[in-house]
Amino acid sequence: MSLTAVDVTVGYRREKPVLDGARVTVAPGEVVGLVGPSGCGKSTLARVLALLLAPWSGRVELDGECATRVRHRAPRRLRTAVGVTFQSPRRSVDPRFTVADTVAEPLRSGGAPERDVEARVVELITRVDLARDLLSRRAHEISDGQLQRACLARALAWQPRYLVCDEMTSMLDASTAAALVRVVNDEVAERGMGVLAVSHDRELLDVWADRLVDMVP
Amino acid sequence: MTAGVLQLDNLSVRLRLPGGRFVSAVTGLSCTVRAGEVLALVGESGCGKSVLASTILGLLPGNAQVRGQVWLDDAAARTELLRAPEHELATRVRGRRIGLIPQSAGTHLTPVRTARSQLAEALAHHGSEGGGAEIASRVDELAQQVGLDPDDLYGYPHELSGGMTQRVVTALALAGNPLVLVADEPTAGLDRALVDHTVDLFRFVAGTGRAVLFITHDLAAAGRVADHLAVMYAGRLLELGPAREVLADPWHDYTRGLLAALPSGGLQPLPGHPPSLTELASGCAFHRRVPGECSGDPTLTWHGGRAVACR
Numbered sequence: 242m243s244l245t246a247v248d249v250t251v252g253y254r255r256e257k258p259v260l261d262g263a264r265v266t267v268a269p270g271e272v273v274g275l276v277g278p279s280g281c282g283k284s285t286l287a288r289v290l291a292l293l294l295a296p297w298s299g300r301v302e303l304d305g306e307c308a309t310r311v312r313h314r315a316p317r318r319l320r321t322a323v324g325v326t327f328q329s330p331r332r333s334v335d336p337r338f339t340v341a342d343t344v345a346e347p348l349r350s351g352g353a354p355e356r357d358v359e360a361r362v363v364e365l366i367t368r369v370d371l372a373r374d375l376l377s378r379r380a381h382e383i384s385d386g387q388l389q390r391a392c393l394a395r396a397l398a399w400q401p402r403y404l405v406c407d408e409m410t411s412m413l414d415a416s417t418a419a420a421l422v423r424v425v426n427d428e429v430a431e432r433g434m435g436v437l438a439v440s441h442d443r444e445l446l447d448v449w450a451d452r453l454v455d456m457v458p
Numbered sequence: 459m460t461a462g463v464l465q466l467d468n469l470s471v472r473l474r475l476p477g478g479r480f481v482s483a484v485t486g487l488s489c490t491v492r493a494g495e496v497l498a499l500v501g502e503s504g505c506g507k508s509v510l511a512s513t514i515l516g517l518l519p520g521n522a523q524v525r526g527q528v529w530l531d532d533a534a535a536r537t538e539l540l541r542a543p544e545h546e547l548a549t550r551v552r553g554r555r556i557g558l559i560p561q562s563a564g565t566h567l568t569p570v571r572t573a574r575s576q577l578a579e580a581l582a583h584h585g586s587e588g589g590g591a592e593i594a595s596r597v598d599e600l601a602q603q604v605g606l607d608p609d610d611l612y613g614y615p616h617e618l619s620g621g622m623t624q625r626v627v628t629a630l631a632l633a634g635n636p637l638v639l640v641a642d643e644p645t646a647g648l649d650r651a652l653v654d655h656t657v658d659l660f661r662f663v664a665g666t667g668r669a670v671l672f673i674t675h676d677l678a679a680a681g682r683v684a685d686h687l688a689v690m691y692a693g694r695l696l697e698l699g700p701a702r703e704v705l706a707d708p709w710h711d712y713t714r715g716l717l718a719a720l721p722s723g724g725l726q727p728l729p730g731h732p733p734s735l736t737e738l739a740s741g742c743a744f745h746r747r748v749p750g751e752c753s754g755d756p757t758l759t760w761h762g763g764r765a766v767a768c769r
Contacts, residue, residue, distance in 0.1 A: 278649070278651065279620070279649050279651075279652075328647070329647070370731075372731070384503050384504050385503060386502075386503050411647065411649070412646060412647045413503075413675075414501075414502045414503050414675035414676075415675070415676075415677055415678075415716055415719040415720050416502055416715065416716065416719040416727050416728040417502070417503070417727070418719070418725075419719040419720075419725040419726060419727035419728075420727035420728075422725050423725070423727055441649035441650055441651070442649075442650050442721070443650070444650075444678075444721045444722065445721045445725075447721065448721040448722075448724070448725055449721070449725065
């Protein structure tokens with residue numbers, strides 16, 4: 242049981258791989274910190290593990306099953322098993338959506354019955370400590386910290402077995418960052434979610450992660 | 459201790475909303491930024507920090523109501539900025555007596571022109587005398603002031619590293635030779651190495667005798683560079699003092715809470731949320747969020763060289 246990248250080679254331009262044979266594995270209930278300087282390929286590896294980017298070679302294994310397709314082509318059972326959060330919440334939500342729509346998006350696209358969606362959304366935003374009166378607001382009407390809480394709620398919508406946090410806290414003030422880390426840690430403690438925490442902030446990962454993986458450019 | 463070059467005296471700013479409601483962004487705030495020093499103003503998002511920067515620069519929107527005084531006292535003159543006419547702010551203050559270092563240096567520069575041409579334009583605009591050759595040598599001088607190799611300036615913004623971009627933006631702020639620099643969240647979203655690089659640059663700039671007001675939510679960055687630390691919550695200062703002393707022995711519960719939220723403090727979040735600035739009741743907004751010992755009066759009182767609210 243694990244989320245594993247096996248010998249992943251991938252890039253964005255032909256013959257210029259960003260990752261060359263990268264390996265990392267996250268076990269259930271474990272927080273793995275991925276550190277390295279800007280531009281070393283941390284986010285690329287995060288995208289591969291979140292099933293958002295197909296490797297040129299190598300593979301991603303999810304609890305023993307090889308994920309051969311990515312994004313909307315990945316089968317639902319794999320897509321809902323890995324959640325992801327990004328650095329900039331503002332650039333990772335649809336500005337036309339309300340907070341409620343944002344959190345509900347994976348539920349709806351994953352085929353949750355509409356009658357269950359509303360209750361589940363309330364449950365999720367309570368989990369991340371967002372006030373209920375924010376549900377009808379759009380992204381531009383709330384702060385970065387509030388929006389990142391909504392993005393974390395969205396990532397947890399299907400109770401994923403693994404969560405990829407790509408610089409989740411680096412735009413946030415210290416207190417909001419600590420609050421989000423606590424929400425993630427609660428999921429780890431309660432249901433054994435595995436976490437890949439990507440950050441350039443070694444000091445944060447020293448405290449948060451069970452073990453660190455160093456990437457070099 | 460040198461005299462303050464930027465002095466905020468009992469400053470309050472509120473923004474009128476439709477329906478007669480107000481956002482109380484800044485309330486009764488007093489502090490002093492001295493030549494050769496960095497004053498870091500820290501607080502959570504939405505506490506009114508950036509409104510303060512706009513107030514000092516005279517860039518508040520039309521629905522703002524301001525009380526109190528902001529004194530700028532440098533070699534040029536002693537000016538009360540809140541009552542200075544816009545024409546004076548535009549032609550004599552902004553860029554010339556107060557420089558702004560903006561958030562996200564990368565997007566602040568024009569992508570289609572070299573760093574050198576943008577610096578030359580700023581110098582010409584600020585009235586540098588002489589022709590192209592003279593301005594070019596002033597550009598080189600400015601570049602050296604912030605630790606840039608003048609040859610790097612031939613690059614376009616996308617060809618510069620993050621650290622170099624940060625230096626170019628700082629050089630732009632220094633083009634009019636202001637004594638005061640206001641940096642509004644200059645490190646938001648940068649990686650730790652670049653944050654350190656940027657704040658070290660402020661230390662260097664302050665070392666040349668300038669006064670730097672460094673507005674940030676990053677307490678670790680503030681601690682690295684600040685001489686004085688001002689902690690802001692819901693539009694008010696709750697603690698003010700020499701940075702080293704405040705960080706080593708915080709007096710206010712809020713300062714303690716912010717330190718505990720850092721990785722080095724154990725990642726303990728503050729309970730609750732910052733209040734909405736539209737519905738601030740009187741009294742102490744922080745201790746309504748987190749109960750604690752509080753006199754109910756969030757005005758700063760001085761004890762030696764430090765000041766704290768709620769005592």
